[in-house]
Amino acid sequence: MPKFAVNTHREDPYRNFKFKVKWDNEYVAGLSKCGALKKTVDVVDWREAGDNSHGRKLPGMTKYEAITLEAGVTHNTAFEDWANKANNFEGDAAMSLKNFRKDITIEVTNLQGVTVLAYNVYRCWVSEFQALPELDASGNAVMIQTITLQNEGWERDASVTEPTES
Numbered sequence: 248m249p250k251f252a253v254n255t256h257r258e259d260p261y262r263n264f265k266f267k268v269k270w271d272n273e274y275v276a277g278l279s280k281c282g283a284l285k286k287t288v289d290v291v292d293w294r295e296a297g298d299n300s301h302g303r304k305l306p307g308m309t310k311y312e313a314i315t316l317e318a319g320v321t322h323n324t325a326f327e328d329w330a331n332k333a334n335n336f337e338g339d340a341a342m343s344l345k346n347f348r349k350d351i352t353i354e355v356t357n358l359q360g361v362t363v364l365a366y367n368v369y370r371c372w373v374s375e376f377q378a379l380p381e382l383d384a385s386g387n388a389v390m391i392q393t394i395t396l397q398n399e400g401w402e403r404d405a406s407v408t409e410p411t412e413s
Contacts, residue, residue, distance in 0.1 A: 253408075253409040253410070253411055254409065254411070254412050261355055261357060261363055261364070262357075262358065265355065265356045265357065265358065265360070266278075266281055266353065266354060266355050266356065267353075267354045267356065267362075268281055268316060268351060268352070268353050268354070269351065269352050269354070270329075270349045270350070270351040270352075270371075271349065275316065275318065275325060276318070276321070276323050276325070277318040277319045277321055277323065278316060278317070278318045279317050279318060279319060279389075279391065280315070280316070280317035281314065281315075281316055281317075281353060282313070282314045282315035282316070283312075283314075284312075284314065284353070284366055284368070284401055285311075285312040286309055286310065286311045286312070286400075286401075287309070287310050287312070288306045288307065288308070288309050288310075289306075289307030289308045289309075289310070290304050290305075290306070290307060291304070291305040291306070291307040292304060292305075293305055309400075311398050311399065311400050311401065313374065313395050313396060313397050313398070314368065314371070314395070314396045314398060315393060315394070315395050315396070316393070316394050316396065317391050317392070317393050318391065318392055319389050319390065319391060319392075320378075320379065320389075320390035320391065320392050326373075326376060326392050326393075326394045327376065327378060327392075329347075329349065329373050329394065330373040330376035330394060332346050332347040332373075333347040333372050333373050333374070347372050347373075348370045348371060348372045349371050349372075350367060350368065350369050350370065350371065351367075351368045351371050351396070352365055352366070352367050352368070352404070353365065353366045353368065354407075357410070361410045362407055363407070363409060363410060364403070364404075364407060365403070365404035365406075365407040366401050366402065366403055366404060367401060367402055367404055368396075368398050368400075368401040369398060369399050369400050369401065370398060370399040370400075371396040371397065371398045372396065372397055373394050373395065373396060374395050374396070374397045375393070375394065375395035376392075376393070376394050376395075377392055377393040377394075378392055379392065380392075
């Protein structure tokens with residue numbers, strides 16, 4: 248079976264550095280890293296009376312791991328604005344129960360910048376926000392801010408299909 252349905256001559260998988268993330272129908276500027284999409288299904292052990300010599304395993308609750316996004320620090324306040332909707336220094340009264348959750352889309356592109364895979368991640372909210380990294384006067388690194396997103400599931404966007412290569 249070929250690795251690609253449309254481009255059957257292709258052997259190489261997609262690269263992991265060509266991606267975009269968007270929420271509120273806008274791409275997140277300056278994004279440098281996106282954590283993995285991972286889910287785990289709990290295992291429920293079960294034994295049946297009269298057949299106690301061995302057990303059976305059933306699928307239990309599905310858990311979706313948090314996703315971390317990293318971006319270079321600029322004057323863009325998108326990470327901080329979203330983080331402040333779930334919790335901020337003003338306390339619970341300032342929390343936005345209406346807007347603290349967002350659906351996001353993670354798009355993977357080929358080397359030509361064409362979207363080849365997309366995943367929709369549902370009901371995300373910011374559980375951790377790092378505004379500034381450790382500062383080091385003798386360093387030579389880019390400042391990175393980070394948000395950690397809790398989510399309630401994701402699925403592949405079936406409308407995104409394999410493009411034809413030119």
